[in-house]
Amino acid sequence: xxxxxxxxxxxxxxxxxxxxxxxxxxxxxxxxxxxxxxxxxxxxxxxxxxxxxxxxxxxxxxxxxxxxxxxxxxxxxxxxxxxxxxxxxxxxxxxxxxxxxxxxxxxxxxxxxxxxxxxxxxxxxxxxxxxxxxxxxxxxxxxxxxxxxxxxxxxxxxxxxx
Numbered sequence: 001x002x003x004x005x006x007x008x009x010x011x012x013x014x015x016x017x018x019x020x021x022x023x024x025x026x027x028x029x030x031x032x033x034x035x036x037x038x039x040x041x042x043x044x045x046x047x048x049x050x051x052x053x054x055x056x057x058x059x060x061x062x063x064x065x066x067x068x069x070x071x072x073x074x075x076x077x078x079x080x081x082x083x084x085x086x087x088x089x090x091x092x093x094x095x096x097x098x099x100x101x102x103x104x105x106x107x108x109x110x111x112x113x114x115x116x117x118x119x120x121x122x123x124x125x126x127x128x129x130x131x132x133x134x135x136x137x138x139x140x141x142x143x144x145x146x147x148x149x150x151x152x153x154x155x156x157x158x159x160x161x162x
Contacts, residue, residue: 050090
């Protein structure tokens with residue numbers, strides 16, 4: 001999928017449309033995605049700040065989606081867990097920046113070459129308009145190379161040993 005198509009589809013995804021979450025940039029290589037959410041009457045809580053649930057939704061799928069696009073159909077990629085620390089009230093526009101460098105992709109492919117499960121952790125900060133951290137999240141993904149037929153699996157093992 002082209003980055004522009006991805007951006008358009010996710011911005012029309014009902015949970016994001018309803019909370020005001022918008023993808024503002026998708027890099028051509030899918031390694032970087034920037035997301036923002038403006039504080040509106042329909043997404044603020046009773047004390048006038050962003051709901052914690054909306055902040056969590058804002059960062060939910062992006063590391064998984066980045067890796068699904070980079071690694072392709074030969075891999076199973078799932079979100080496994082998230083912890084989020086809310087550090088200060090979110091007011092105004094908040095943003096999150098997701099980036100996976102090639103070195104992390106290389107680490108993942110090396111760890112899963114033989115079909116092993118791998119559970120990397122990624123960190124992301126949600127920042128406000130003053131560039132102060134509103135929330136910090138740690139996401140753990142489950143990644144595994146899909147099993148192939150036995151002949152392909154033997155070839156893969158031989159390639160790994162050579």
